[in-house]
Amino acid sequence: MTVEATVYTSDGTTTYTDLQDARDAAGTTWVRASGATAEEMTEVASVFDVHSLSVEDVRNGVRPKTEEFDDHVFVLLKTATLRRGETTFEEEIRQRSVGFFVGDDWLVTMSMESVDAVERVWQMVVREEGRILRRGPDFTAYRVIDGIADAYFDVLDEIEDQIERVENEVTTSTDLETLETINNVRRELLSFRKLLWPSREAIGYLARGDPDQIQEDTEKYYRDVYDHLVQLVDLTETYRDLANGARDIYLNTLSLSTNEVMKKLTVVATIVLPLTFVVGVYGMNFADGPYNMPELGWTYGYPAVMLGMLAVTLILVAYFREEGYV
Amino acid sequence: MTVEATVYTSDGTTTYTDLQDARDAAGTTWVRASGATAEEMTEVASVFDVHSLSVEDVRNGVRPKTEEFDDHVFVLLKTATLRRGETTFEEEIRQRSVGFFVGDDWLVTMSMESVDAVERVWQMVVREEGRILRRGPDFTAYRVIDGIADAYFDVLDEIEDQIERVENEVTTSTDLETLETINNVRRELLSFRKLLWPSREAIGYLARGDPDQIQEDTEKYYRDVYDHLVQLVDLTETYRDLANGARDIYLNTLSLSTNEVMKKLTVVATIVLPLTFVVGVYGMNFADGPYNMPELGWTYGYPAVMLGMLAVTLILVAYFREEGYV
Amino acid sequence: MTVEATVYTSDGTTTYTDLQDARDAAGTTWVRASGATAEEMTEVASVFDVHSLSVEDVRNGVRPKTEEFDDHVFVLLKTATLRRGETTFEEEIRQRSVGFFVGDDWLVTMSMESVDAVERVWQMVVREEGRILRRGPDFTAYRVIDGIADAYFDVLDEIEDQIERVENEVTTSTDLETLETINNVRRELLSFRKLLWPSREAIGYLARGDPDQIQEDTEKYYRDVYDHLVQLVDLTETYRDLANGARDIYLNTLSLSTNEVMKKLTVVATIVLPLTFVVGVYGMNFADGPYNMPELGWTYGYPAVMLGMLAVTLILVAYFREEGYV
Amino acid sequence: MTVEATVYTSDGTTTYTDLQDARDAAGTTWVRASGATAEEMTEVASVFDVHSLSVEDVRNGVRPKTEEFDDHVFVLLKTATLRRGETTFEEEIRQRSVGFFVGDDWLVTMSMESVDAVERVWQMVVREEGRILRRGPDFTAYRVIDGIADAYFDVLDEIEDQIERVENEVTTSTDLETLETINNVRRELLSFRKLLWPSREAIGYLARGDPDQIQEDTEKYYRDVYDHLVQLVDLTETYRDLANGARDIYLNTLSLSTNEVMKKLTVVATIVLPLTFVVGVYGMNFADGPYNMPELGWTYGYPAVMLGMLAVTLILVAYFREEGYV
Amino acid sequence: MTVEATVYTSDGTTTYTDLQDARDAAGTTWVRASGATAEEMTEVASVFDVHSLSVEDVRNGVRPKTEEFDDHVFVLLKTATLRRGETTFEEEIRQRSVGFFVGDDWLVTMSMESVDAVERVWQMVVREEGRILRRGPDFTAYRVIDGIADAYFDVLDEIEDQIERVENEVTTSTDLETLETINNVRRELLSFRKLLWPSREAIGYLARGDPDQIQEDTEKYYRDVYDHLVQLVDLTETYRDLANGARDIYLNTLSLSTNEVMKKLTVVATIVLPLTFVVGVYGMNFADGPYNMPELGWTYGYPAVMLGMLAVTLILVAYFREEGYV
Numbered sequence A, B, C, D, E: 001m002t003v004e005a006t007v008y009t010s011d012g013t014t015t016y017t018d019l020q021d022a023r024d025a026a027g028t029t030w031v032r033a034s035g036a037t038a039e040e041m042t043e044v045a046s047v048f049d050v051h052s053l054s055v056e057d058v059r060n061g062v063r064p065k066t067e068e069f070d071d072h073v074f075v076l077l078k079t080a081t082l083r084r085g086e087t088t089f090e091e092e093i094r095q096r097s098v099g100f101f102v103g104d105d106w107l108v109t110m111s112m113e114s115v116d117a118v119e120r121v122w123q124m125v126v127r128e129e130g131r132i133l134r135r136g137p138d139f140t141a142y143r144v145i146d147g148i149a150d151a152y153f154d155v156l157d158e159i160e161d162q163i164e165r166v167e168n169e170v171t172t173s174t175d176l177e178t179l180e181t182i183n184n185v186r187r188e189l190l191s192f193r194k195l196l197w198p199s200r201e202a203i204g205y206l207a208r209g210d211p212d213q214i215q216e217d218t219e220k221y222y223r224d225v226y227d228h229l230v231q232l233v234d235l236t237e238t239y240r241d242l243a244n245g246a247r248d249i250y251l252n253t254l255s256l257s258t259n260e261v262m263k264k265l266t267v268v269a270t271i272v273l274p275l276t277f278v279v280g281v282y283g284m285n286f287a288d289g290p291y292n293m294p295e296l297g298w299t300y301g302y303p304a305v306m307l308g309m310l311a312v313t314l315i316l317v318a319y320f321r322e323e324g325y326v
């Protein structure tokens, strides 16, 4: 079932099929609407007097936020997974909205698809492990949110792997794809940072403990999640800087390559062009005469010229080696 | 008609021709001045005690804003459409100002040209659909504003198309026009962002519900528009980053092209210049003698030299292939 | 005269020669000290109990600002005109300070040179047009300030012209002067922005209506000037972006030019060098023999070689055309 | 031992083995848990009613911060040493968390490894030097924190050495490693700045003296540490700018090198190619005739041509020297 | 003497040798400790109950700041002179700390070296010129601070000279030293800005007049110094922008130079290589025959070929002139 309700009392947890009964029952109620349809969400909303605009927020994927209503707090967060495809205009980070409605003695969680962090805590609650729901709906919401935040670190790990790979490429490759990979990483980080930033604000609001529905004891736990989100934002900036450094090195590798190519050309031309000139001289058709290339008639003329050219070549090679050209 | 008045009572909506009567009538009044002349606007202003500076704001296109007056709130927003021309000094985003004057039981909307979002809600009101005016002038204004904000997403869609096209070009083209297109997109985004930013502030002011004319129930709806504007600002930044990435790749494509050209030149020169030297050697006019190019007299001299040169060429080609030059 | 005094009563405006009399007279007093000497300014200051540091501010040209004193508000603004010279260390925007001292029923304006915006309003007042002084010293100051702000738009128009000219140059010219012009425009915009920013703050202070000397009715007018200054700041940023875009294109035009030059060189070298090698081959002095260039002896040897070389040339030209080199 | 307790009374300092006794004893208690295991930390936490989340913060290395609890202040700081390795994904700055729990008459310091700054103050306290603990737990914490901040300057000294070395390289080397070193320095500075920034905030909170546990007299000392942290942040920015300047010069050195290489090639080609053309002319096989290269038959033809070419060479060399090519 | 005390009463100023007497005397006391040793400073501090941490601040050169104590205000400022050396790791701006302790009826100024601005005011006070001390310790401190701020403008004048010189170089020189000079100027500006920024804050605090020791009349004078500091910060930004513009032009001059070099090479190669090919053709050893270069046997063959080559050369030169290559 996509919409399920459980109520915790000192006797343990009981599952309800009727939502209104679950709400009215003494004890702490959790209604979990995972992968729920629009109709199911609307029904849940009407039972708990939740505004239809909040339900639409869950469905439409606006920015993470915390909003206080008369008798409940609405927290909207998003799970994040790295999208492995290549389409430019899908956000690089796949996001799924999860809405939390935290009342005095009830909690509603709502999402269009099944969400791991919700399921894990739900299983613990129905199996009566960990005494989670006993500590209140705000603490239960914290446990789910903590799971969502933990998964953010996995996303950064994947991005880290990508940067590591690209950092190995940039010192050798002048391939345009390398630059595209770097741009991709930067986009992922930007996209992720845009998810983290409002999440941080939304949780910070709870950590300060303003809403009545957040007990003083639970504040510390939200403060802890807040610290993790701050750390995540810091990490995205560190990684962004690594990506920028990789980009600088890539661009420089290309400039170095052009420089090397030019040096090679210069070496070849500087050595060969003068030699070609010399052999051209001895190919001129001047009539014989005392001043006209007498070496053409010498016995050792040819070997002498060839050795002279060899000497010049060796000197030039030595010079270019000195200058770091070869 | 460009200035029309309608009043909602529990008996339905009635159209008035006299503005003062419309204002004095029991019920909720909406005066819509679309495509109104300066004179018409001044008349409306005097009936509803609206300051002439506000009317001038509507006419002159200053930044979106919300201003509280004694008995009404003045909200100035702008519709946006992408201008398809090329003139540098027209703003890339075509903007039309719409002024909203929200009183206790009256609403005045004012614009120099007819505006879609206004017309659509007006038709619903006069056809008594959707019970809009019944929920108050602040809710009616919300409905129009929501329509304006929705149209902003269409503008971004067009910009998205332009980026998509340019992203396909940048990896192959070194055409200066490609860079100009990218600059154009960046300018559109900058221009659009400058429209969105103050709009966000103006709506945020209403969402916080400070003005008396905004009912508590309506605040949530303005909060929803506010969320959309925040999302739009986010998107302009994402797109700006895509444009910057495209620009980086464009510039790099040009550097790569120069690098490739240099490599080609180097390969040709490195292979051909030494060969030319060799044939130059055999073109020298040294007198016959035991040490003077005896191969000139050999039977297989010429084929041997040609094969030697072929061998050198093949070795060099292999070397350049290894180095990634060809 | 450089220092003049006029007093408005219900009977009209009267000119005074004695400043103390003008101050003591019933009615609203305006003392205009335009192009006044230090001594004249000091005299005015002592009559109206204005601090000597404020007078020095007018003379020394510090940043625009608003300062509240016990019985008056001091507003310092600056007129702006574009300087057409070339000296690096003169600010690009020529600025003239105008001081406004707004008391309960008196206004003093002070400047070292005659200022258009002051003169225009002064003439209207003494000719008893527009009932300006009747609406109070704060409203009269507003009228002058509005004139100063309007003139700012003329400065931006001139900068716009410069950008337009430079935008036409950048796609074709690699002239260093073009870059210098762009830098000049950016400097003008920076200089102008530095003038606008504190002006905005100074007027914003009046628009919020904190000083007692600003009547509630006049606030709206200052709010209007404030909106114009906000718009001007926005425009300087748009223009700065245009200038940056022009700079990007200029730099790219140069890179493209280098790329083009390299391509030309490569085409020439790739075609001519191998041909030169071929003719070098046929210039070698191998003794006649069955394997030694038998084509030298053929009847059609020469035309065949020439046609062969022509074919190679045509093939290479086709190849380079394909690659976009020529 | 990793967990030790000492209590100061007017009779001197006494060492306790039981933590609860140490807390209950009259006098000022310091429990130092350096290099403590998770179990030991948990025990300390339970004796002093410290929240388990704070202990986890010490163990997990989140950002420096100050948090107020009911009866104590929790300060988390980090020591910094430069990591000399090369692995990309270890933070360049090695960090060790130190937690301070400052109660009314007790102090707990906690760290996973032994920390110099803690040990030094601890030795002074147990040897009853410097009367540190007598001035309260807040002053004792200040002494340790001051030691940690002093060590930050050593880290900057090391980074300074690296910059100095790299600044000597950049004007001569076009080695890719130089750029990688610069990127490394920038990363260290970024990493260090990210450590300093929240530390500054955490100490600033104590310097403002809000928590009850910080005596008015001690505030001044925290203000002093605060000033040092501000200075450190300033220095990281100065060094970052030096690193950026070095990077600019490196990139320019490479461009200059390419420019030099091109100039060399141009000089060689411009001198040698025309000469080769000239000798090619005299190698043409035109039949003898009055207009066909009569110089071929002159007695001084050959020396004249050679001298002519020498003259052209010298003129070109002079020209290129003038132009700064050689 | 390095520590001197003077007391102003209505009878004039008296010099004291005993500091405690000077403090206890009726009247306004100024103790000037210029170039004082650590011991002298400590003595002064103990007489006036100044905290030893403040004295250390004067000695250690932390950032400019204002700190309020129970019975005095502590202001720390710095004089600035441009250092003319070349060592990288000395701050480019030589700074000397001056501490001001402003009590109700006493002033202490403290610095490790003699400071011009202090000496000048001190001489006026002991010579009983200008009635400075009569107006209170806060006014006396203002006079010294005003002198320090005036000297800042001299520093900017020197930097301005450097920029002017470098701006003349950048359009012609591709010398690496030019870039290093620009980097140096940017560093000076950065260093200076870092001095000005906290000074502005420190003086702004006095200008707002919060401390009891600052009389209402004196506030205006501090406001005036504040305005000057704001202006100085503005100027550093303008100059930084000039430096950045110079850097852009320098980098472009280098690119232009490479472009020019390439053009030269291309012109030479494009003209000479084909000509060399032509003369190579006529150097081929084809046997005489009807189709084999009949022009070799023509009377005017040689002049015709030479004129043909000249024509090609002229056409190419015209083309390259058209294209802006020569």
Ligand SMILES: [Mg+2]
Pocket (backbone or CB within 6 Å): A237, A238
């Ligand atoms: Mg960062």
Ligand SMILES: [Mg+2]
Pocket (backbone or CB within 6 Å): A237, A240, A241
């Ligand atoms: Mg960043």
Ligand SMILES: [Mg+2]
Pocket (backbone or CB within 6 Å): none
């Ligand atoms: Mg950033």
Ligand SMILES: [Mg+2]
Pocket (backbone or CB within 6 Å): A241, A244, D186, D187, D190
């Ligand atoms: Mg970096």
Ligand SMILES: [Mg+2]
Pocket (backbone or CB within 6 Å): A240, A241, A244, A245
């Ligand atoms: Mg970076």
Ligand SMILES: [Mg+2]
Pocket (backbone or CB within 6 Å): A241, A244
């Ligand atoms: Mg960055």
Ligand SMILES: [Mg+2]
Pocket (backbone or CB within 6 Å): A244
């Ligand atoms: Mg960036």
Ligand SMILES: [Mg+2]
Pocket (backbone or CB within 6 Å): B237, B238
């Ligand atoms: Mg962004």
Ligand SMILES: [Mg+2]
Pocket (backbone or CB within 6 Å): B240
């Ligand atoms: Mg941006």
Ligand SMILES: [Mg+2]
Pocket (backbone or CB within 6 Å): B237, B240, B241
């Ligand atoms: Mg951005």
Ligand SMILES: [Mg+2]
Pocket (backbone or CB within 6 Å): A186, A187, A190, B241, B244
């Ligand atoms: Mg980016």
Ligand SMILES: [Mg+2]
Pocket (backbone or CB within 6 Å): B240, B241, B244, B245
């Ligand atoms: Mg970007």
Ligand SMILES: [Mg+2]
Pocket (backbone or CB within 6 Å): B240, B244
């Ligand atoms: Mg950007």
Ligand SMILES: [Mg+2]
Pocket (backbone or CB within 6 Å): C237, C238
């Ligand atoms: Mg902008």
Ligand SMILES: [Mg+2]
Pocket (backbone or CB within 6 Å): none
């Ligand atoms: Mg900017």
Ligand SMILES: [Mg+2]
Pocket (backbone or CB within 6 Å): C237, C240, C241
């Ligand atoms: Mg900007």
